[in-house]
């Protein structure tokens with residue numbers, strides 16, 4: 410059964426900031442945007458590049474390698490050269506910690 414895993418302390422991220430956390434070898438990028446936390450896998454679906462160092466524009470993250478854009482809220486691929494959406498992870502705040510969960514986490 411998957412568990413909820415602590416990834417960042419609630420309140421540490423400013424609007425549009427993200428933190429990347431290795432959870433059981435899955436790189437999870439946690440974003441804070443307009444008062445909500447969102448988590449996407451930090452691996453571009455175009456060619457496997459990491460995303461989190463890319464520029465954030467509003468609700469979009471721009472892959473630093475070839476410029477694909479993804480929605481940080483729902484992982485949707487928004488433009489070429491990426492056509493597949495990113496995996497997303499449910500988030501919650503528990504006892505002052507932001508947590509994520511996924512079937513891949515032990």
Ligand code: FES
Nearest residue numbers: 453455458472475
């Ligand atoms: S690896 Fe992200 S656009 Fe190519």
